[in-house]
Amino acid sequence: MPGTTTLLVLDAEPPPRLGRLTGRARIVHTDAASLAARLPDADVLLVWDLASHAVREAWPGRGPRPAWVHTASAGVDHLLCPELAASDTLVTNARGIFDQPVAEYVAALVLAMAKDLPRTVRAQEARAWRHRETLRVAGTRACVVGSGPIGRAVATTLRTLGITAAVVGRVPGPGVHGPDELDRLLSRADWVVAAAPLTEATEGMFDARRFGIMQPSARFINVGRGRLVVEEALVEALSKRWIAGAAVDVPEREPLHREDPLWEVPNLLVSPHMSGDTVGRHDALAAQFVRLYDRWEAGEPLPNVVDKKLGYVPGH
């Protein structure tokens, strides 16, 4: 019934454009601090603030809970808690919005490392003409860990550059290698890309042993989640030159503080969790939510439903 649904929005700047829902839902905006007090009155929760862990913290409290939670992100690790996982609440994500942007970002990082662009920027700051030889990317090999839409889009984009890209996922299938092939593929890869969701199964999977089996010329890229990586092991691998370089868009601690030693690890490029954040994404994310809302209101099944035990949307 129009107007009787309460849509709670955990807000961030800029807020979502939900004009199409005017008159169809009572839209209540909240910040992280007020979330716990407002959750019992919400039928639907839109998690628009992706930097906060407020849902995970507020959810276990008292009172009724929304029947549907949508997050404007690919990952759901910032909101899943045991109580939400055990509940009947439907969780959906922004599957599809970030695939191509992240794929382009990974291609940018691969090419930037092959062409030594970070050093070129620093040489320019030092006003130094330092000619170097660079690498061809065509003919090199990538191992993309994560077989969801983002991982597969990354592999497809790398292939257009002539890179042989293997995808590794939890379940082997067409074009997807299973976990038992991971170490073999890692040991042959020039580029290792972490694009997996953060789950119990993936947490800390990039550890000292795995950095140890990579080639000394290998470069590691993390666009998934910081805790996929044992950060001390990555720092050691770079400091001792077990691998040639790395780019981390998702450090374990976000935002990284000024004092964090990660800023100065040799051959490490740190970027502030922006791989998927292209101009126009806010409107695309809001429009996607409205499409899902249309279906929810009509009683139709929703796409992008997260398997709360696995911690991501299953299926290729």
Next chain:
Amino acid sequence: MPGTTTLLVLDAEPPPRLGRLTGRARIVHTDAASLAARLPDADVLLVWDLASHAVREAWPGRGPRPAWVHTASAGVDHLLCPELAASDTLVTNARGIFDQPVAEYVAALVLAMAKDLPRTVRAQEARAWRHRETLRVAGTRACVVGSGPIGRAVATTLRTLGITAAVVGRVPGPGVHGPDELDRLLSRADWVVAAAPLTEATEGMFDARRFGIMQPSARFINVGRGRLVVEEALVEALSKRWIAGAAVDVPEREPLHREDPLWEVPNLLVSPHMSGDTVGRHDALAAQFVRLYDRWEAGEPLPNVVDKKLGYVPGH
């Protein structure tokens, strides 16, 4: 006749591996200072030092001249002089060796600018977590000026990233726009790539008028030659934000001195003429010269023959 040919090599580090010519030619290595004295005894000249203008300076002198000059570069502007152009001497270049490396380098620059990577490197140096929105490259438009193998390889690589890439050349043809379409294409382009040879017709073609018709969001990339561009006009276009950014791999003055103001032009990335210089190119360049030498020795026609009036190898 074996051993009777004198092959003069204008040398640079590392010298070319010409082992396959042992016993077939008398190989004489020279530096720029001794070139003039040695030219009269040479049947063939291999220009291995690409940074020097020694050939252009020594050629007009007295005495016989080599019948064949090969340069281990794509451009020939560093060696062509009126006397060489008017002579019967055959000039060949390294057509084919640099196409894919330069195409990858341009893709790296396009993606780095779209994803704002230079600013990320500088933010990391400042230990500052500065999240920004970035651009998608898919769906944008490029205008590649130069319809030789390098320009066409650049366009092909950009297209694999979903960019609509138009090629402009001196002579229109299949997939190549003529000069009369240049201004229209420039005014619509998100990326303008200069990949043309430096000739009388192309010198200074990127001037204030042409930067003025580009979009304020446009970015300019020069991997051709510095003098394709009126550098003061580029500096003004960047300083006054007529265009959004530029990357110059080939400044007018090489190497750029520490005091050069170009280092600090806003939104300009300067790299030290390395777009084609991938690991392994020395061996590829030497092997290419040996293949041409085989044909020359056998009296067969040579590929990659430069039209000395045009200043490049004509034909698509």
